[in-house]
Amino acid sequence: MRKWTLPSALLLLSLLLLFADQGRKLQANAEADSDELVDPPKVEDKIGAVPNGLSTDSDVVKREAESISKRSIRSNAQKFEFQAEVSRLMDILINSLYSNKDIFLRELISNASDALDKIRFLSLTDKEILGEGDTAKLDIQIKLDKEKKILSIRDRGIGMTKEDLIKNLGTIAKSGTSAFVEKVQTSGDLNLIGQFGVGFYSVYLVADYVEVISKHNDDKQHVWESKADGAFAISEDTWNEPLGRGTEIRLHLRDEAGEYLEESKLKELVKKYSEFINFPIYLWASKEVDVEVPADEDDESSESSYEEESKDDDAEKSEDEEEKPKTKTVKETTYEWELLNDVKAIWLRNPKDVSDEEYTKFYHSLAKDFGDEKPLSWSHFNAEGDVEFKARVFISDEFDELLPKYLSFLKGLVDSDTLPLNVSREMLQQHSSLRTIKKKLIRKALDMIRKIADEDPDESTDKDKKDEVSSDNDEKKGQYAKFWNEFGKSIKLGIIEDATNRNRLAKLLRFETSKSEGKLTSLDQYISRMKSGQKDIFYITGTNKEQLEKSPFLERLRKKNFEVIYFTDPVDEYLMQYLMDYEDKKFQNVSKEGLKIGKDAKAKELKESFKDLTKWWKSALSSENVDDVKISNRLDNTPCVVVTSKFGWSANMERIMQSQTLSDANKQAYMRGKRVLEINPRHPIIKELRERVVKNPEDESVKHTAQLMYQTALFESGFLLNDPKDFASRIYDSVKSSLDINPEATVEEEEETEEVEAESDAKDGASADADADVKDEL
Numbered sequence: 102m103r104k105w106t107l108p109s110a111l112l113l114l115s116l117l118l119l120f121a122d123q124g125r126k127l128q129a130n131a132e133a134d135s136d137e138l139v140d141p142p143k144v145e146d147k148i149g150a151v152p153n154g155l156s157t158d159s160d161v162v163k164r165e166a167e168s169i170s171k172r173s174i175r176s177n178a179q180k181f182e183f184q185a186e187v188s189r190l191m192d193i194l195i196n197s198l199y200s201n202k203d204i205f206l207r208e209l210i211s212n213a214s215d216a217l218d219k220i221r222f223l224s225l226t227d228k229e230i231l232g233e234g235d236t237a238k239l240d241i242q243i244k245l246d247k248e249k250k251i252l253s254i255r256d257r258g259i260g261m262t263k264e265d266l267i268k269n270l271g272t273i274a275k276s277g278t279s280a281f282v283e284k285v286q287t288s289g290d291l292n293l294i295g296q297f298g299v300g301f302y303s304v305y306l307v308a309d310y311v312e313v314i315s316k317h318n319d320d321k322q323h324v325w326e327s328k329a330d331g332a333f334a335i336s337e338d339t340w341n342e343p344l345g346r347g348t349e350i351r352l353h354l355r356d357e358a359g360e361y362l363e364e365s366k367l368k369e370l371v372k373k374y375s376e377f378i379n380f381p382i383y384l385w386a387s388k389e390v391d392v393e394v395p396a397d398e399d400d401e402s403s404e405s406s407y408e409e410e411s412k413d414d415d416a417e418k419s420e421d422e423e424e425k426p427k428t429k430t431v432k433e434t435t436y437e438w439e440l441l442n443d444v445k446a447i448w449l450r451n452p453k454d455v456s457d458e459e460y461t462k463f464y465h466s467l468a469k470d471f472g473d474e475k476p477l478s479w480s481h482f483n484a485e486g487d488v489e490f491k492a493r494v495f496i497s498d499e500f501d502e503l504l505p506k507y508l509s510f511l512k513g514l515v516d517s518d519t520l521p522l523n524v525s526r527e528m529l530q531q532h533s534s535l536r537t538i539k540k541k542l543i544r545k546a547l548d549m550i551r552k553i554a555d556e557d558p559d560e561s562t563d564k565d566k567k568d569e570v571s572s573d574n575d576e577k578k579g580q581y582a583k584f585w586n587e588f589g590k591s592i593k594l595g596i597i598e599d600a601t602n603r604n605r606l607a608k609l610l611r612f613e614t615s616k617s618e619g620k621l622t623s624l625d626q627y628i629s630r631m632k633s634g635q636k637d638i639f640y641i642t643g644t645n646k647e648q649l650e651k652s653p654f655l656e657r658l659r660k661k662n663f664e665v666i667y668f669t670d671p672v673d674e675y676l677m678q679y680l681m682d683y684e685d686k687k688f689q690n691v692s693k694e695g696l697k698i699g700k701d702a703k704a705k706e707l708k709e710s711f712k713d714l715t716k717w718w719k720s721a722l723s724s725e726n727v728d729d730v731k732i733s734n735r736l737d738n739t740p741c742v743v744v745t746s747k748f749g750w751s752a753n754m755e756r757i758m759q760s761q762t763l764s765d766a767n768k769q770a771y772m773r774g775k776r777v778l779e780i781n782p783r784h785p786i787i788k789e790l791r792e793r794v795v796k797n798p799e800d801e802s803v804k805h806t807a808q809l810m811y812q813t814a815l816f817e818s819g820f821l822l823n824d825p826k827d828f829a830s831r832i833y834d835s836v837k838s839s840l841d842i843n844p845e846a847t848v849e850e851e852e853e854t855e856e857v858e859a860e861s862d863a864k865d866g867a868s869a870d871a872d873a874d875v876k877d878e879l
Contacts (some may be wrong), residue, residue: 177327178334179293183271202307206367207374208300209254209350213241214378216258216348224261230318237344241378242438243371244385247362252308256380257347261313262320264337270301270325271333272315304350305329307358313349316344325783371441374465378442386439389432396427453479477584480549503539507595508546510588547605548590554581554609560623582621585611587672593676600679607683613646615655615665624683625759630664637689637697640666642674642753643819653817654691654744656737661698665691674754692818694777695747696735707782708732714791717798718778733779741782741810743818750772752819759821776820778811786810809835 217239224231231237235257242255261269304311313325322344327333360366364386371382437622447463457475464476475683555561556577559763585592593604611621616630627638639658643649649667658665668677677688679784701707715730728746737741745751750758750773755823780787790810809831812822822828836846 120440125304149809150279175324175326175334175336178324178336180332180334181267183330185329189572203370205301205303205306205308205352205376206254206361206370208303210371210375210378212301212380213254213256213258213348214375214380216256216260217241217380218258220257220259220346221745233343233344236347239683240381240383242383242385243367245364245367250359251364252352252354252361253349254352255347255349257345258346260317260344260346261315262317262322263323265317266313266315266323266325266335298324304352307354307361308352310353312353314338314341314344314351315348316346318346357509361433368441375442382441383438384441385436387434387436388439390435391430392433393428394431396429475836476554477580478549478550480545499721503535503542504546505543505595505599507591507598508543510591511546543599543602544605547609549600550584550609551605553577553584554623557581559620570833575612582611585621590670590672593672596676597679603680604683607680613667615650615659615667627664627666628684628686629643630684632661632663634699635663636687638666638683638686638690639663639691639692640668640677641667642751644679644753645669652692652819653739654735654743656739657697657735660737663698671757674751674757690751691744692751692753693747693749693774698734701734704734705734711780711782711787711791714787714794715780717794718780718807718811721804722778722811725811727775728775730780732782736779736781736784739814739817740783740786741778741780741814743811743815744779745774746777747774756819757822776815778814805831805834854879 191654201745220231221239231239237257239257242253244253244255245251246659310328311326314322315325316322322338323335324338324341325333325335354361364384367384368386371384374380447459460479460481461475464479467778557580560581589611592606592609596603596610599606607624610624613619614622614627624638632637641649641652641654643652646667646669649655649669655665668674677690681688711732715732719727719730733742743752755773782788790803790806793800797803809828812828812831816822834844837846
């Protein structure tokens with residue numbers, strides 16, 4: 102969605118569930134490397150049992166003490182230098198004054214979850230890859246050592262080979278690291294670190310020495326270690342407890358990071374950031390329990406007097422009954438694995454049971470967008486039909502395979518039973534079930550976006566209803582405009598790319614018009630205001646609204662009270678090449694041929710009356726590649742304009758194409774529309790020009806005027822002049838004529854003698870200065 106890189110997030114929540122004969126569970130997560138996941142592992146009954154990886158027997162304690170007794174790189178380790186970008190990032194983190202250092206735990210848990218996702222995905226086709234016993238348990242364990250100031254996070258995920266440790270934690274984070282460093286320098290927000298794939302380095306917000314112990318099925322167990330001094334080291338691990346598989350990260354905390362050795366703090370952070378992680382998260386937590394222990398002698402003597410007074414009770418006891426040993430109850434501290442995230446998967450719950458706060462938290466967890474603002478909207482639905490499915494989709498960054506590129510701001514998770522597991526990614530993309538899910542997801546996404554508009558009071562055309570709704574729910578006021586400003590271009594790209602949903606997407610379009618008074622309006626609202634008998638939707642493209650409002654193409658339309666849409670985004674030119682009609686209404690660019698705004702009773706008469714002028718003018722402009730000269734039905738105060746053919750480029754499109762870096766003028770000539778000069782038969786200049794042409798069609802001054810008028814019309818119509826110098830010269834000639842200056846008059850020549858005298862004076866002055874300097878030295 103920040104990644105959502107944007108301050109306003111739109112959250113689409115769609116729940117999908119596919120039931121098939123094979124009954125296999127698959128989850129698709131757009132952010133993880135794998136798109137398919139199985140059911141989360143169940144929590145073991147004996148949560149107090151200590152797994153081998155983090156056992157606390159004396160041998161393990163001894164080995165761990167040996168490994169952490171010195172905060173120095175082991176001498177037998179292979180040394181490496183961090184990539185420059187990584188070192189730069191670590192310097193920022195180490196010296197950071199950023200107050201929210203809590204994010205380090207969020208990032209480590211997120212990375213652990215990704216590692217577990219990967220091994221679980223591989224286990225779908227190879228069950229043996231998980232191993233046996235504790236190694237097969239997919240969970241995350243957090244353990245702390247207050248004395249040594251060590252915080253450990255352990256997962257049984259896919260693990261890393263030696264090469265993985267080098268690449269993932271030292272040398273190839275260039276693109277993500279550079280992007281994050283640039284973002285931090287502009288915004289100062291370290292909270293975005295997870296969105297750039299470099300979240301691991303957030304450990305240096307709280308630690309000055311870090312060990313990463315990792316075991317991959319294809320390699321031996323290795324240790325990565327670094328003091329964030331520009332280098333790191335890797336060695337084969339022969340002293341730590343074998344992990345079996347997975348990764349354990351040990352943070353040697355700074356003195357000022359002592360709060361992260363408190364169980365309450367860790368529980369708070371897991372609840373805040375990792376509540377919706379799909380794997381169990383355990384904390385090695387302390388617990389006070391009541392224990393019965395033998396009573397000491399002092400306790401027995403203090404009770405003797407009481408026992409003598411209770412003879413009668415003792416007499417009732419059997420003589421041969423053995424006396425029970427005296428005990429007392431005391432408090433003891435024990436440790437066990439405590440489950441921290443026992444929340445049921447939100448997409449499996451009834452939407453009625455999920456609060457707005459839970460939806461927001463889940464979006465933050467999935468999208469790694471931990472900003473303060475809530476998602477703009479969400480939709481939670483069940484889809485039934487040929488394929489039944491549940492899914493959760495959020496508007497954020499990317500969601501490959503299931504959604505098209507124009508909806509790349511969606512992020513989501515799909516839970517499916519019918520998708521095959523033993524096929525390639527390419528074959529999976531063509532699977533019929535996947536196509537069905539994709540089709541329904543797109544429609545649900547578009548319906549959800551449209552719902553934002555329907556619930557926005559600013560989008561209502563009924564003034565009374567608008568006032569009534571706005572007083573009841575101010576939060577929804579202006580929400581669609583907020584969405585449009587962030588994602589409007591994506592909707593336009595969708596109209597270009599997605600012919601199937603083009604009409605649905607067109608309903609989401611917003612723009613300003615000649616009657617919208619600065620507010621956004623929709624095509625449906627435009628159609629509702631169309632004049633009786635109006636068959637076309639009028640629009641014009643240009644650089645900005647202010648320019649379009651003064652366009653000569655709108656003069657007659659404004660006078661006749663027609664509404665015209667303003668398209669000012671460069672992508673609009675491409676958009677309108679695909680959006681040919683809407684609700685049986687054709688689109689008409691008012692700067693092109695074919696404009697119809699009612700019948701003119703005098704049209705034939707005017708055409709005949711100006712026949713000689715139009716024919717003569719076309720001949721006079723033969724060198725300008727003008728296709729025709731016609732009587733215009735769109736002008737009121739302007740004498741003439743230049744329009745293009747209906748299927749060629751507009752003037753605005755020509756400018757856009759010419760501004761392209763690799764534009765080719767020769768190739769562009771094929772796409773340029775034929776230019777037609779339209780004249781205003783009611784304008785006095787045009788009338789006078791007609792009279793002069795009738796009198797003397799060979800008059801050079803008349804030809805000069807006709808050429809100048811065409812160039813002026815070309816410029817005013819938005820075209821670029823091929824020869825600006827010629828245009829300027831004609832303007833100056835006209836100025837001369839208006840000032841009664843002889844056309845043959847030339848510019849006065851500058852006298853060369855003045856320049857010579859000036860040079861001579863300069864030399865004399867320099868000579869005098871030199872003489873004065875010599876005298877001073879003497």
